[in-house]
Amino acid sequence: MITVTNLTKRYGHTLAVDDISFTCAPGTVTGFLGPNGAGKSTSLRMLTALTPPTSGTATVDGRRYRDLPNPGRVVGVMLDAAAAHAGRTGRETLQVAGEVLGARRGAADDMLERVGLASAAGRRVGQYSLGMRQRLGIAVALLGDPAALVLDEPANGLDPEGIRWMRELLQDFSRRGGTVLLSSHLLSEVQATVDRLVVIGKGKIVAEGDLAELLAGSGIKVRGLDPQGLHAALVAAGLNPTPLPDDAFTVDATPEQVGRAAAAAGQVLLELRAADGAGLEDLFFTLTAGTELADDKDVA
């Protein structure tokens, strides 16, 4: 169990993380989602004792990371896969990590096999692609056979096949009772992997809950032949339409209410269905507005 309670971090005048609280239960994969600069990395760094909190606490299995005698045996961590020692080979990286953890002999090679790096084990990490470093980072995190994983942007640099591999690995880990907390700045990247979401914007939690609930709780999507006429009809019926980019609207009402409002005004409907998480996407769009430059930097 990962428990974050009133966690806060201030850098001078910047409130990077502002009084956040949430828990991650065993057997679940939680996505920690937010745009660049929202406070994800700072939160994960506080959770893993790399940065002291200004106030609040973060614990894994009831203990702060820095109080764990052999933390890698309790929680596997990957915060910056690119930071691995470039001069070491993949095998050496895992052997060094294994010594710290007291892992059994042969664990490094078994793990290289598990993450698909066996054939690259003797190559220097400096020659690895970002995706290969992510795999190596996961291998280091898993090496101590921990019950929890904390991963900062694990999908970064992975190709679609790599993302699928990561998804299966994490879901398998959670099915065996493990607890996973992973961060991402892309909803689409983690949507198929996580069971729960904690959404953070400007240091504060702005949404939290089961993925299915967050995706479902977004009303009805409706699109008509005459968007302006449909908008006027919905407003006249006392409904409160929110415009979507494709000339459609979301409405917090039943399909029948929307259908009747449109019929009363003679409006032809082209689409009337559950909104598929458009509300969550809208929320994310609002949060990420203005951060495109930072996203481009990540891709480059």
Ligand SMILES: Nc1ncnc2c1ncn2[C@@H]1O[C@H](COP(=O)(O)OP(=O)(O)OP(=O)(O)O)[C@@H](O)[C@H]1O
């Ligand atoms: N060491 C630091 N000194 C001063 N400000 C910092 C420091 N680390 C982070 N910040 C600031 O805290 C805020 C949150 O940054 P953080 O890196 O946690 O966000 P993030 O959600 O992880 O974004 P990214 O995905 O870009 O890393 C930002 O405004 C950032 O500039």
